Amino acid sequence: MKLRQWQSECIDLALAQYLKGHSHFLALATPGAGKTIMASELADQLLKSDQVDLVVCFSPSSIVAKDFSESLHLRTQERFDGLIGAKGRSLTYHNLQYLDASFWRLFERYRVFVIFDEIHHCAGSNVDNANAWGEQIILNIQNKAKFTLALTGTPWRSDAAPIVLSNYTHPNNKIACDYVYGLYEAIHDDVCRVPQIVAIDNTNISVVDIEETKTFNSFKALLSQSIIPYQEIIENEAVMEFLIASAHKKLSKIRRVNPDAAGLVVASSVEHANQISMLMKSCFNEDSIVVTYRESDPTNIIQQFRHAKSKWIISVGMISEGTNIPRLQVCCHLTNIKTEMHFRQILGRILRMTGSKEPRSGDVYAS
Numbered sequence: 001m002k003l004r005q006w007q008s009e010c011i012d013l014a015l016a017q018y019l020k021g022h023s024h025f026l027a028l029a030t031p032g033a034g035k036t037i038m039a040s041e042l043a044d045q046l047l048k049s050d051q052v053d054l055v056v057c058f059s060p061s062s063i064v065a066k067d068f069s070e071s072l073h074l075r076t077q078e079r080f081d082g083l084i085g086a087k088g089r090s091l092t093y094h095n096l097q098y099l100d101a102s103f104w105r106l107f108e109r110y111r112v113f114v115i116f117d118e119i120h121h122c123a124g125s126n127v128d129n130a131n132a133w134g135e136q137i138i139l140n141i142q143n144k145a146k147f148t149l150a151l152t153g154t155p156w157r158s159d160a161a162p163i164v165l166s167n168y169t170h171p172n173n174k175i176a177c178d179y180v181y182g183l184y185e186a187i188h189d190d191v192c193r194v195p196q197i198v199a200i201d202n203t204n205i206s207v208v209d210i211e212e213t214k215t216f217n218s219f220k221a222l223l224s225q226s227i228i229p230y231q232e233i234i235e236n237e238a239v240m241e242f243l244i245a246s247a248h249k250k251l252s253k254i255r256r257v258n259p260d261a262a263g264l265v266v267a268s269s270v271e272h273a274n275q276i277s278m279l280m281k282s283c284f285n286e287d288s289i290v291v292t293y294r295e296s297d298p299t300n301i302i303q304q305f306r307h308a309k310s311k312w313i314i315s316v317g318m319i320s321e322g323t324n325i326p327r328l329q330v331c332c333h334l335t336n337i338k339t340e341m342h343f344r345q346i347l348g349r350i351l352r353m354t355g356s357k358e359p360r361s362g363d364v365y366a367s
Contacts, residue, residue, distance in 0.1 A: 001037070003041060004033075004034060004191060005189065006029070006033065006038075006185065006189070007034060007037060007038040007041065009179070010038055010042075010179045011041055011045065013179055014149065014178070014179070015046075018046075018051070018147050023145070023148060024148045024149075024150070024165055025147075025148070025150070025178045026119070026165070026166060026175075026177050026178050026179075027149065027150070027151055027152075027177070027178065027181075028152055028177040028179065028180045028182075029153060029179075029181040030153055030181060030182055030185075030192060030348070030351075031321065031344060031345055031347065031348020031351065032153075032191075032192050032348045032351040032352040033153075033186050033192060035151045036068055036117070036322075036324070037071060037075075039068075039151060040068075040075040040076070041075055042149060043075070043113055044075045044076045046147065047076060047078070047087065051111070051146070051147075052147065053110040053111045053112065054087060054088045054106060054111070054112045054113070055072060055080065055112070055113045055114075055115065056090075056091070056106075056113070056114050056115070057069070057072065057080070057089075057090040057114070057116075057117065058092065058093050058095075058096065058114070058115070058117065059090065059091075059092055059117040059118065060093055060321060060322060061092060061318075061323070062092055062299050063302050063303070063318075063323055064117060064118075064321075064322035064323060064324075065091055066090070067322070067324055068117065069081070069089075069090035072087075072088070072090065088112075093121055093133045096133050096137070097132055097133075097136060099140075104140045107140070107141065107144040108144070112145045112146055113145065113147045113148075113149070114145045114147075114148045115149045115151070116137075116148065116149070117151050118151065118152055118154075118321050119150035119151060119152050119163055119164065119165070120152050120154060120155060120157055120163050120341075121133060122137055122163065122164040122165075123163060123164060124138055124164045125162040125164075126138065129161065129162070130164065131161070133164075134164040137164050138164060142164075148165065150163075150166070153321065153344065153345065153348060154321075154344050154345060155177060156175070156341065157341075163175060186351075191353060192351040192353060193329075193350070193351045193352075193353060194361045195347055195361070196361040196363045197347075197364045198363060198364065198365045198366070199366055199367070200242060200243055200365060200366065200367045201218050201219055201220075202218070202219065203218065204217070205218075205219070205221075207222070207227055207228065229336075230336050230338075231268065231336050233367055234268060234334045234335070234336060234367060235268075235272060237279065239367055240279055240334065241279060241283055243332050243334065243366070243367060244276070244279065244280060244283070244284070244332055245284070247265075247331070247332040247363070247365045248280075248286065250363050250365075251263045251311060251329070251330045254329055254330065255311070258327075258329070259309070260309065261327055261328075261330075262310070262312065262329070262330075263311060263312050263313075263328065263330040263331065263332065264312075264313055264315060264319060264330070264331045264332070264346075264350065265288070265314040265334060266315055266316075266319075266333050266335045266346055267316050267334055267335060268334065268336045269316060270293075270294055272316070273290050273314045273316050276288075276314050276334065277290050277314055287310065287311075287312075288311070288312035288313065289305050289310060289312065289313045290313075290314045291305075291313060291314070291316075291318045291319065292315070292317070293316065293317060293318065298318050302318065302323065305325065306324070306325045306327070320342070320345050320349070321345040321348070324352070326352045326354045327354065328349050328350045329350055329362055329363070330350060330362070331349065331362070331364045331365070332366075333364055333365065333366035334366075346364070347362070350362035350363070
């Protein structure tokens with residue numbers, strides 16, 4: 001597979017940094033740009049040039065860890081299952097707390113290259129201010145790995161804590177990245193689609209209780225009065241039906257050109273997801289796949305949907321940062337999580353370009 005220009009540039013810069021004696025490299029690339037392939041190629045070059053013996057990768061979820069393992073295998077033709085004869089292992093950050101001393105001794109006996117996907121999950125400039133994952137990295141990997149590569153599409157934390165292994169500039173306290181590939185560049189290079197965010201509003205809202213009826217000319221005005229929570233809005237059947245109808249119309253139009261295109265609905269709870277699924281069937285005669293933490297094997301459900309022809313998947317916290325389903329092109333945002341980081345990562349799920357016969361935009365519908 002031919003590398004994109006930014007991937008080649010980033011790899012060359014990382015290798016140059018390592019050659020100068022810098023063991024850590026932080027790459028910021030917009031969600032959907034292809035960080036996994038870049039990291040896998042860098043690992044392959046380090047292995048083939050005999051600069052490292054093993055590669056270990058940590059990711060935020062099991063589906064992303066599996067994708068990394070497969071990408072590393074395709075690039076290197078080596079196994080990354082952690083068994084005898086393997087060249088490494090792909091794990092989740094959750095695994096960090098359960099790795100025993102025999103695993104950490106690998107860093108004393110071998111030259112280990114460690115990849116941290118979505119490093120912003122791990123906080124701490126020292127053990128005292130670190131979260132659980134950051135603490136394990138500081139204690140067991142920092143200054144012990146031969147080389148480390150940190151990847152992120154959103155280089156900040158909602159709690160404003162420092163990201164582990166990172167340096168910050170003064171006095172503005174911004175993270176110092178070794179390589180930056182933004183959304184503007186990705187759109188220009190036809191790597192990512194142009195995000196189109198369609199915010200749904202209502203100029204005639206009525207809230208009826210026993211004593212009186214109050215009217216509002218926007219959702220903002222309604223929410224500013226603290227009369228009802230945002231959760232009630234996204235669970236309102238009329239709101240859901242309108243949002244889904246708009247997204248469904250857009251996806252149907254796209255599928256006339258690209259029959260594989262699919263849509264993602266982000267729900268706020270398992271019950272909400274099931275409610276949306278029933279509404280899609282009753283109002284639009286559309287079947288949908290629901291994937292939540294309650295499923296016995298959500299990773300397999302996502303993998304099957306990735307290669308299927310079905311139109312819609314409804315997720316509760318299972319399809320977010322790093323999850324690679326290139327055929328997703330439309331998103332219906334019906335969750336009460338409203339942080340910038342969450343929205344950017346969800347947006348990244350529908351911006352990956354897959355070929356020439358597809359629209360140049362990824363559409364998000366939200367209230």
